[in-house]
Amino acid sequence: MLLIIIRTLILYIAVVAVMRIMGKQEIGQLQPFELVVALMIADLAAIPMQDTGIPLLSGIIPIIVLMVAQVALSFISMKSMKARNVICGCPSVVVANGKLVESELRYLRYNINDLLEQLRVKNYPNLADVEFAILETNGQLSVIPKSQKRALQPDDLNINTTYEGIPITLITDGQLNEKNLRKVNLTREWLRTELLKFGVDDFRKVFFASLDTAGQLFYQLKTKPGGGRV
Template identity: 90%
Template sequence: MIIIRTLILYIAVLTVMRIMGKREIGQLQPFELVVALMIADLAAIPMQDTGIPLLSGIIPIIILMAAQVALSYISMKSLNARGIICGRPSVVVANGKLVEQELRYLRYNINDLLEQLRAKNYPNLADVEFAILETNGQLSVIPKSQKRALQPVDLQINTKYEGIPLTLIIDGQLNEQNLRKVNLTREWLVIELHKFGIDDFKRVLFASLDTAGQLFYQLKGKPDGGRV
């Protein structure tokens, strides 16, 4: 009985979290974090106490999910509501200077700011033009133009489009949907791999195709890959 209740609650919580959207813990807005914590507590109570009806845990979880989805929709449609629900980003460094009033309002001390700047690879505050504390608590840093990494545009160099390589095979399993995206067929891939003595997809740990048409592959049990 306990096993069945646990599995039902697990599936319910997993379904609810999927409906609520994909977010890392560090990217959750305050109201989203509160909902996630409450859902965890609501699921734990009927899971531990078999005397509590299962619906007593599932119904509040569904209500919280509906409230979270509604708040997310409202915040997406209304800037004013978004400011109330999620808050607004706070500029803590502006034009290379600490914004003392904002730091005091946020109760955000300078040591915490310096720690986060070091984590972003900016150990020297003098290198920072703007630092913005986002609504999810993460710090966004805009360095001074003299301190930013060199970009091809700085040297007036034109670069080619790279795009994202398409995964074709993972652990021996062929992704035919990605093949269709680039107007290629299973037969084409068979011929290309056969050139290298590979006669079975199951032998391939990973294979991908980049936007230049180069095929990368790696066989199972062999760390060295290859390009076609």
């Protein structure tokens, strides 16, 4: 039993490391060849995990070979447009200028019910509101609405807006992020002083704290298991 646990942990660590090396796209929006690699890695890891008679290297070596092949294909597709089209495919326009592209739907074997379902998921229940719909190489549908149906933008009303960046996380579950503090040229003492203004005297009491680009500090205290604040 102990041997099975150790082999499982080793294979788990190996698969996690390989998926990290192959890149974030492996976890999120998979291309067809990336999906194949992910499925094969899962199968290769499962075999030596279940059968202790199979050497551990018999599972790890093929996984590493697949990783090298996937990284090589990704590099080739990044450098060559022709190779990218062959390996990843091309996006397909299924709605153009407000009309269904029948030939493309037929070629993709993509029926109208599936298309309407994806449009509803994107909050476009009416096909008449859609100017373009593009089926991406990862299977997701991108929708460009008609100009009359898109959400109103500040530009439409000639309104100037202020810059909005990404808030910087300063505290997570009581742990101070020193790196982010240095990134915004602030110190631990500054943050302590700001939190003291709200009666918070210890970083460990803060569940989350962030600073937006306007300099506004947001924080939330931890909650006790039985209710109330820490």
